[in-house]
Amino acid sequence: MYYSAVPEIDVNQLAIRLAEAERSLQLIDVRERSEVAIAQIEGFDVYPLSEFENWSAEILTKLNPEAETIVMCHHGMRSAQLCQWLSNRGFSKVHNVTGGIDAYSRLIDSTINRY
Numbered sequence: 001m002y003y004s005a006v007p008e009i010d011v012n013q014l015a016i017r018l019a020e021a022e023r024s025l026q027l028i029d030v031r032e033r034s035e036v037a038i039a040q041i042e043g044f045d046v047y048p049l050s051e052f053e054n055w056s057a058e059i060l061t062k063l064n065p066e067a068e069t070i071v072m073c074h075h076g077m078r079s080a081q082l083c084q085w086l087s088n089r090g091f092s093k094v095h096n097v098t099g100g101i102d103a104y105s106r107l108i109d110s111t112i113n114r115y
Helices: 011-020 033-038 049-062 077-088 100-107
Strands: 026-029 069-072 094-097
Touching (some): 011 100, 049 077, 069 100
């Protein structure tokens, strides 16, 4: 399936945004809970893409469509899917983390486990 381009943020930019610690920043991790148990970045809310039907209606009311929203997965494919879905529902500041948590652990924080 092809997804139109969604705005991306690289892991260096993500590290800067996390260091700024803006409260308005919405952080979403769409990996499976078992993946999050292996490696995680503090502050991300976990919404496994495989459980989409369980939380998709809730996320639209819980999140602010005008706030900056950063979505992450393992390498960036699943998160791109959610970014596209959010964009199609009026979220105007959605960013996909290029390379996902794997790139973050390789380039930013080597204490995060790779898998």
